[in-house]
Structures are given as C-alpha cells and as structure tokens.
Amino acid sequence: MSLYNDHTGHVAAKYIRNAVIIIILLLFALATIFPIYFMIISSFGDPVEAGAMSYSLIPTKISLDSYKFFFEYSEYSLRWLLNSLFVASVVTVSNVFFASMAGYAFSKIRFKGRTALFTLLLIAMMIPYQVTQVPLYILIVNIFQIQNTYSALILPGLVTVYNIFLAKQFMSSIPTEVLECAKIEGCNQFQVYFRIILPLSKTVLAVMAILTFMDSWNTFFWPFLVTNTMDMQTIQVGLKNFRFANTTYFAPMMAGATISALPMFILFFSLQKYFLKGVTVGAVKG
C-alpha cells in the first residue's frame, strides 16, 4: 500500500514499470552529468588554441599536456591549491569547534539573554550577503588593513551562524538528564561538552565539517575581493584569472577546472553518506 500500485501477482508489470522509470532517470542524469563529463574528457586534449577545432565527446587520446600547461602558466598554480587547502582546513576546524561550543551553550546552558541572542542570530541569517559585503570589504581593507593575507581570507568565516544553528538544533535533542548525571559525577561544563556532547554529536559535526570545507573550497568572490597578488589567491580565483588570460586555450582551461573540482569529487565519493545527509539535516523540520 503506497503511492504506487504494488502490481501484486503481476511481477512482470512491476519490472517493466521500474525499467521505464530507471531509463527516464538515467536520461535526466546524463543531462546533469554532461558538463562534468565534458570537462574531464576535454581536459585530456592537447593544449592547442581552439580556433577551428571541433569538440569530441568521446576521448580520442589521453594526454596530460594540458595539465602541464595549466601548472606552467604561473609559478603559483600549485600554491593556489595549497592556499585553498589551508584556508578551507582552518575554517572547517574553527567552525566545528566554535559552532559546537556555541550550539551547546544555546541548547543546554541557561544564561541571561540566551533567547534574545539566539533570535538575533536567526534574524541575521536572513540578511542577504550583499548587505554586509561592502562594509566587510571596508573593514578588512581600510580599517584592519589586512587585505591580501590569510587572516583576511579566514577571519570572516571563522564560525557561521548557520553552523551554530545546525549544532543547536541537534544538541537540543540530547536528553538533559544525561548531562545532569555527568554534573553530579563531578564534571564541569567543559568536561560535559568534551566528554559527552562532542561524542554524541559526531555525525552532525562530520556533516558540518564536510559542508563547511566544500563551501570554503568553492567560494570565489571573497578571496577574489581581498587578494591582489597571485601568491595569495585561492584555486577558484586562480582558475578565473587563468581563464581570462588564455581565452582560446580550450583543453588547458578544462584541465584547470578539473583540478579545482577534483578534490571535491574525491571527497564526495569517499564521504557520500555525509554529503547526502547534510542536505536534509538542516532543511527538514525536526
């Protein structure tokens, strides 16, 4: 008994129906996957100017010359990847740590102004980023004067309201009795947080870490605004500059795009479960 007819007694009918469904889904999958496929296949082409070339959808040869071209374009190509890795790692660790602490406080510790502060955070979450973009830029560049440093790339993202919200939502479901017990046993708040809250929140924190890392790795505009030398740029900014400097080099551009996306693909395939969980963890009302 469900939305679909069970076709009880008609096994063949059920198989045919599912086969038709799978074919439709596969066709749609082809359409969504196509840009990625096209990117990877084309990146193995020769690094020649596009001119009158035609694109082939089936790889005719596999050559890594375009990757070499991308890395030789600038002495900083590798540095872009390392910058992205460094910034994303720091941002991820600090988010998991500080957001879980704040989430614990907002869900389980009673202190004055707690509700008011949390409401303030929620309201702030609805403000479009365009509003804060200009003042934030002025703050970093004119007031703190730290443009083109790792601090400028990292500080504004140290802990996001969204992650605090995520942590708070999850931790509210941890029974308070458990924490009471620990307190009676003589744990102070930090021990409760470290020994009970963190282990119990492992899954949600893993989801948070992965999504934060991906966001930070893929972010383009902020690093684009606050960096002005090649050695400080992240891979996304570097890729954009490479694109504008080599408008006709088709295969190397695809190689660059593949390089920027590859770490995320690897992460996705190895931690797929957490990625898919991450979608519903913040969205579906709990």
Next chain:
Amino acid sequence: MTQLAKPLKKRRIKGDGGWGYAFIAVALVVFAVFTAYPVVSAFIISFQDYKPLGSTFVGFDNYIDSFKDSLFWKSLVNTVVYTILTVPVALIISFGVAILILPLNKKLQTTFKAIYYLPAVASGVALSVVWLWIFDPMPTGILNQVLGFFGINNQNWLGSSSTSMFSLVLMSWLSSHGTSIIIYLAALLGIDDSYYEAAELDGASFIKKMWYIVIPCLKPTTLFLLVTGVIGSFQVFQNAYLMTGGGPDNATTMVGLLIFNNAFKYFEFGKAAAQSLVLALIIGVISLVQFKFWGKDVEY
C-alpha cells in the same frame, strides 16, 4: 511517571551563566565584528558619499538616485524574469524526479541521489568555464551542434541580448537539482502509509492519490523550497558575472551584479549599500507574502 518526568525535562543546568558566556564568546565576537557591525555600517554608508578619508552625509540621495536610475529598474526586472523562469521549473523537475525515484529500492535511490547531487560539489567557477564552451557561438560549439541536428540555426548564445538571459536560465535548468530532490524524497518517504490505504479502499487512482494526498502533504516542503529558491535567485550573480559580465547591453545584469559593479567596479560604496538594503527589503517582503499566501494551513 509522566508527572515526574515533566519537571525533570524542564529543568536545565543551573548556575552556569559564566560557562554559557564563555562557550559563546568566540562565536559572538565573530558575529559582532563580521556580521552585526557590517549591517549597521551598511545603513550608515547608504546615507553617505563614501570616501576612505572623510565621507559626507548626503541624506537619501543614494536611494533617490537608485530609483531614478533606469539600470536599477532593468536589473530588478531581469532578476524577476530569471527567478520566474528558474525557480518553478526547478521545483517541478525535483518533484518529478523524486516521485520517480520513490518506488525504486534503497540502493538505487541512493545511487540516483548521488548522481544528481554530484554537479553541486564542483565550484561555480569550474562549471562556468565548462558552460562557456558549451555555449561556444561557433558552429562547432556543443549546443549549436545539438540544435543543428534538429535543424535550428547557429546562435550566438551569450553574445546576443536576445539569447543571453535564456542561456543563463538553461544553465540553471541543467545544473544540480540534487538538494531539492533529496529534500522532496525525504518528505515523500515521510508520508504515512495509512493515507494511501484509506485512499485505495475508496478506489483512488494514482493521479487521485497524487492530487489529494501527495501534493497537500508536501506543501510545507514546497513552500520551504520555494522561499529559499526565490531568496537564492534574487541574490544570484556569480553566473552572470562569470558568464556574461551582465552583458550584452545589460541584458543579464541582475541586482546582485549591479550592486557588485557599483561597489567594486565604480567604487560607489554608498549607492551599493543603499541598493543592497533595498534588495534585502524586497527579499523580506516577498518571503513574507509567500508565507502569507501559501503558508495559511502549513504547520511548522
């Protein structure tokens, strides 16, 4: 038993006020400096002719100038057009796909979810690079080849003001809908079987079950995706910036991009701040209206 459990549940750990502040200290400082202060500052800047050394107060000039600027109106229209063409289609696609995935077994469900989600992990810059070549205006361009197969003439996709907006819309249609598909599927799996059983006793068909059970049950999900989709679409500018730069002839200049250009191309910070606040207001009003009209009988 229940009487005993209740007061226990309500009781929180007491006398830990100091710990509470200590735990939120870092988060609060980051929030105050990098979110709260910029928001307040945006209001102030929007009334100023901003100069790094000594801004002058200009009252509502930035707002008045914006509303007199035909480009601001054009960018608003572009944003609305883009939103109307992308958000409902995205909802329909994700709903349809989620319905189709539903009868499959768990393993196939996960596989398809992963496939549809995959493009979302690639960065916007990487995808824009790829789409730039798909939209290659030469007859050898991928999209032109596909359409040539159906006998449709060569198009200068991103370079002509008649097709550039459609190109961005097409790109959005074929981008990752994984997130909404997964959310819809989760909601579909949450519908209680007893509804269907009751409907089947009454001899309801697939279409009827769809109309009277599935669609009403998924209303909160649809509302959530609609509101977040519209909010996201009103802020969109990465694709426009990377693919067309807002051109040709400002045919793809969205509000988000206009604000970016005013701020970081022309360095008119005051004007950009004023326009960003107008955008925030518009987004707020639209979200509210959606909740009012759609959310009447939605429970949260």
